[in-house]
Amino acid sequence: MSLSAKLKYKFMKDYGAPALMSLQGLKRRRSRPTPSAFGPPLESNARLKEILTRHYYLSRFVPGVKKVAWVTSGAPVELLRVFDFYTIYPENHSALVGAKKQGAEYCGIAEGDSFSQDLCSYARIDLGHMLSGKSPAGKLPKPDLLFCSNNICQTVLYWYKAISQELDIPLIHFDAPFVSDRQSEADIRYMAQQLQDMIPILEQVSGNVFYMSDLEAVLKRSQDSSRTWGNILKAMQAKPAPMTIFDAFGHLAPIVSLRGLPVAQDYYNILAEEIDDRVSKGIGAIRDEKYRLIWDNIAIWYKVRYLATFFAERKMNFVTATYTNAWAETIDHLNIKDPWNSMARTYGQIILNNNLKHRLGLMRRMIDDFSVDGMVMHSTRSCKPYSVGQYDLRKAISTSLNLPSVIIDADIADERVWSEQQIQTRLEAFCESLEDTNRG
Amino acid sequence: MYPFDAIVYLQRDDHYKRSDLEQRAQIDAMSINDTKDKVLKIPDRSDYLRDQRRSGQEIMGVLPALYPRELLWAFNILPAEIWDPPGEILLANVHLQASICPIVKRGLEFILKSPEIINSGYLFPHTCDSLQNLGTQVKDLIGVPVPVYTFYNPKGEFNKASKRYYSEILFNLQKTLEKSHGLLSQNQLKAACELGHKIDIRRQMLHAALMEDRFDLSNREYFQLIRAAEYMQGQDYLDLLNHVEINEQIGVAPRARLLVTGILPPGDDILNFLDESRVRIVSEDLLSGSRRIPIVEMDQPDDPMEYLVERFFLLPPCSTKAGGLDKRLQYLKKLIAKSRCHGVLFNTVKFCEPELFDQHFLIKSMKVMGLPVLNLETELQPGLSGQEKTRIEAFLEMLDEGVPV
Amino acid sequence: MADLFFGGIDVGSLSTEAVIINSEEQVLAEVVLITGVNGSEAAQKALNQALELAELAQSQIAALTSTGYGRASVPFATGKTTEISCHGVGAHHLFPSTGTVIDVGGQDSKVIQIDDRGHMLDFSMNDKCAAGTGRFLEVMADRLELELDELSNPAYITGPSTPISSTCTVFAESEVISLLAKDTPREQIVNGLQRSIVNRIWSMVVSIGIHGEVTITGGVAKNQGLIKVLEEKLGQKLNVPKNPQTVGALGAALIAKRHHSDSTST
């Protein structure tokens, strides 16, 4: 590892990146007035942007300083943190590409290389990025290691296999058996064993040694930030809700991709403080919150703003979502004293790896806890584990709770499957039925 | 017994040793010569299952793809596999989005009709994201009048923990079935494994014979024969396989030799068209076919549970298990070399992510090898569209070395 | 010895073409008709017109190959070959240095790789959906109340474009409707549509590769706007035949001639 690379990385981390970010921050703040349907924007937004831009920006100076791992959103990243890997979350990057409305372009690159257009668009965007080297975040460092878990989907395993094959990079896979009923002893043993078996490989790739005390420290930080994140989401039970779920889609990034690092913990402390303050002062995310909604499935990244405005103008606010909750839901299973088994419980039972009876129960609880009046489900072409079963979930919820609901067919990041006319009509009909239900 | 380390695919490449096969074919020919029918009678799926049901047989509907059939046999359960039940998809569209693969849709359509022949429940092996969710959707949201069972199949490169885990979940499945079907008899399990072992060996021989053109069966008949395993009783199926004649001599050279890979064989109309065009499918790498037959000839089962564990880890590389891409390519290269095929037909089920991902790498690698590849995407609808016909014919023209000069 | 004549008939989903050549491989007649509901009738009609132009009787045609999706319904053909081979052979004849052929017809689009003898080495074909085919443009032109010829109008070729994001024909159509409702200039929409169709064809081009000169055939090659967008993307000029729709039939006639000499030479 070269000394100059190390120095450069350190300099950029401490001085260069923050200076650059503050400049960008200034430019941004001036240019965007708040549309009238919204309440005052969160002050933490600027801090969030700074952290994320800095993370992507710094990644340029990482090669030669730290080993780089590409990681899936559901993988037990704590293990990597112990070895000081610099982690990149391709799903996060694909969402960013989607939010910049460049999804179709990147998907097109992958399709040009004969990847089928029926594959998850996160995967296609990332493969498009890998094949072209293009990225709206500048340039991502090449991985030294790929780390994935099928606890969110089997898709990521295929996707990472494709990268592993193309770039000839080792892949570590954490096989998390789907919870059809409840986790068996065998499931736990299997997962715990795999985690421990990864240590020698991680030591070899990183050149660092494993210390149990390091893992404990990382797990502790991870647990703390997940809990803080969970509390922030819980604060949205307040009326009016201090933020919208569309804000939360953005504020989710550190818990996904910086989990286990001090920066994530610090960030959520700041955000929690601001949220609590808003709650105590009765400041709402939208100016006049009349109806409270639940969102199901991943965000539609290229339409976040459109949807936020569409609903805010109708005095409707999304106050909870199965998606944002996913990084807080199972954290109480984590037990620092029993790391391996408890990681197996925490990571093995996340929402997409759990059966639909569990999901139904969870959604019912959320609807109750957050005083929800209506439900919007995004059925996404990309994601089978999130979407297969949604039609029946909707039926079970709307009939038993008499809750107005709507399903919109779209995609997380490939804007080519979005049909605005059709979706707008559906959403408007949904809003009408919501207003009717509450009037009558 | 195979040491765990030997489960690196294809290190044992002697499994289709020719002399062995010939010897075996002769022995078989002698022993069954007098009972042999000239025409192969493959019972119709629905008729067969209805007869089984009428005779009081317990039947379990099993969704694709990998499951311990021997264990079900030992409980006197006949697995009736549900891959692509024919007919229109109507009911399932109420429960599933448009972009879900037709196997999942047809499977659900079948289940929603509450077929009477299925009286023992449904088994959902863990195959892919879509089937995983369909299992819980049927069990937890839609509801059916029979029990729903699930069975996880370990994924990815197998590691030290995989084998132990597989044996534990096999045992868990046994315990679950014992609750509804009474205690498992070890003798029955052993007998079931022995029967399965015989079938496997016969299947391996037939596949080898296919590669060597030593059959008179048409493409269509061959796949009917292979697919009869999806619904027949083990013993009946073994009898059927034993009736297939393996010729001493090599048959006439076809216009083209193809290897087919994918989930299912092409539909009957496509197979007929290939037969008419004098194209011979000389090897198959199908999930419904050879991917469920061990890659080597296994020893006689001694401890049946151990045997079943070994067997799982000796199955060929497959997209649904999501092992290394390179291993899969190496395996296919062997099949390509052994079968001396001129081209590869990818019979792709629309929206099937496992296959679509693997395919990208496989097709590229084959093109680099100079091997022509035809990719046919299907929604499992019957018939042969004009476009499919044009694709196949153009591919054959290409194999004919372009257009005659 | 009397000169020998050969015919090729391409019964496409939209148009039917007939070409007659002599033994020097010179084109004596070429005809383009609308296929209509009856392929074999269209084939006969096209042949009759071509015979008339060439001043020949049907009996003077030594061999005739049919091609196109209706190739099986040409009773008087002596052989049949897919349009994929035929477009390859035809393009090679017109532009001998062609390595990649792009045929965009009404229902299907294909990208074909050929060797220096015009033999097909690889090909790719659109999936079932109409995006990336001539049909897509027909639907859109109709919606915009434009004649197909007008797509080549210089006003529609230069200038800004409005991105059309949906690839699905039905969705794209509703997108066009709403753009029209927002008074988006038609030329911007047309430009956006040209780009969208080129994007679809592009993945096939990339998967087959660009091998030397690229020749475009099929009716969509008459669309100047699309040619321009495609050339920009390719970074090279395209070979555009004078009559792109008849390339398949020409290839068929050449194949008929080869078959004939094969069968008589031995």
Ligand SMILES: Nc1ncnc2c1ncn2[C@@H]1O[C@H](COP(=O)(O)OP(=O)(O)OP(=O)(O)O)[C@@H](O)[C@H]1O
């Ligand atoms: N003058 C024109 N300007 C622009 N485009 C045209 C013109 N004439 C025809 N086209 C395009 O050509 C398409 C028809 O192409 P062609 O005649 O090659 O089809 P085909 O061979 O019948 O179809 P296929 O090969 O798919 O069976 C039409 O759909 C239209 O988009």
Ligand code: SF4
């Ligand atoms: S969107 Fe769904 S399928 Fe795609 S990576 Fe995420 S969890 Fe997997």
Ligand code: SF4
């Ligand atoms: S065809 Fe593919 S996606 Fe469909 S059930 Fe089978 S493995 Fe799953």
Ligand SMILES: [Mg+2]
């Ligand atoms: Mg044509």
